[in-house]
Amino acid sequence: MNSFIRFLNSSIGRKYVMAVTGLSLTLFLLVHMAGNLTLYAGNEAFNEYADLLESNPLLPLAEAGLLVLFVVHILFAVLLTGRNKTSRSDKYQSNLGMGSKTVASTTMWITGPVLLVFLVIHIWDFRISKELIEEYDLAQMVVDRLRHPLGFVIYTASIAMVGLHMWHAFQSAFQTLGVAHPRYRALIQNTGRLITALLVAGFGGIPFYLFFTG
Numbered sequence: 405m406n407s408f409i410r411f412l413n414s415s416i417g418r419k420y421v422m423a424v425t426g427l428s429l430t431l432f433l434l435v436h437m438a439g440n441l442t443l444y445a446g447n448e449a450f451n452e453y454a455d456l457l458e459s460n461p462l463l464p465l466a467e468a469g470l471l472v473l474f475v476v477h478i479l480f481a482v483l484l485t486g487r488n489k490t491s492r493s494d495k496y497q498s499n500l501g502m503g504s505k506t507v508a509s510t511t512m513w514i515t516g517p518v519l520l521v522f523l524v525i526h527i528w529d530f531r532i533s534k535e536l537i538e539e540y541d542l543a544q545m546v547v548d549r550l551r552h553p554l555g556f557v558i559y560t561a562s563i564a565m566v567g568l569h570m571w572h573a574f575q576s577a578f579q580t581l582g583v584a585h586p587r588y589r590a591l592i593q594n595t596g597r598l599i600t601a602l603l604v605a606g607f608g609g610i611p612f613y614l615f616f617t618g
């Protein structure tokens with residue numbers, strides 16, 4: 405137990421926690437994005453998908469797990485940022501040239517907090533608001549929000565931030581976990597870029613589609 409706490413207190417332990425929670429959140433984002441694509445089939449299809457999710461008795465458990473993932477990921481990001489300011493002694497498990505500085509890596513401290521603000525707005529927009537409305541139409545709430553110029557700007561800008569954050573985060577997670585063997589480096593980088601492109605195109609296409617097709 406003591407060694408586990410010591411591990412969590414070390415920079416590499418905290419990076420591990422961020423890598424594991426970050427990769428789990430990436431999986432959630434892919435599933436969330438795929439579900440959102442039902443909007444292209446119309447409001448009814450989207451609401452049917454949302455109802456199907458809601459009828460699953462395990463949903464509250466999944467939502468609680470998701471909340472824990474987000475909270476732990478953000479908490480450890482804050483702890484690590486504080487630690488990095490005072491010491492830079494802990495090294496990655498492997499550093500094979502994937503840690504070189506890019507726009508995406510140097511803007512993590514901006515994209516992270518901006519995404520936190522976006523999440524608060526987003527959860528309020530759809531998850532909390534629907535609890536406050538007696539008879540709600542979730543698809544119409546999404547359509548109204550994304551057709552509003554402010555909603556359009558908030559969502560497209562935030563999805564761009566998701567892209568920038570993910571561009572660096574995916575390969576960084578594998579580097580932290582020590583699985584960035586030279587043989588897999590290109591594969592990991594390309595997979596990260598493919599996932600990022602899918603998320604940006606999948607999430608980002610929706611506000612553009614709704615806003616510009618009226």
Ligand code: HEM
Binds near residue numbers: 436454530607608611
């Ligand atoms: C066009 C983009 C997006 C749309 C239209 C959208 C739509 C929605 C909707 C309708 C819900 C409520 C689901 C329900 O309660 O049944 C929701 C929940 C959620 N979304 Fe999004 N979303 C988008 C992008 C994102 C992004 C980029 C993130 C993360 C960075 C995200 C994270 C979440 C989270 C954490 C929840 C709460 C899940 C839950 O508790 O069930 N979403 N989204």
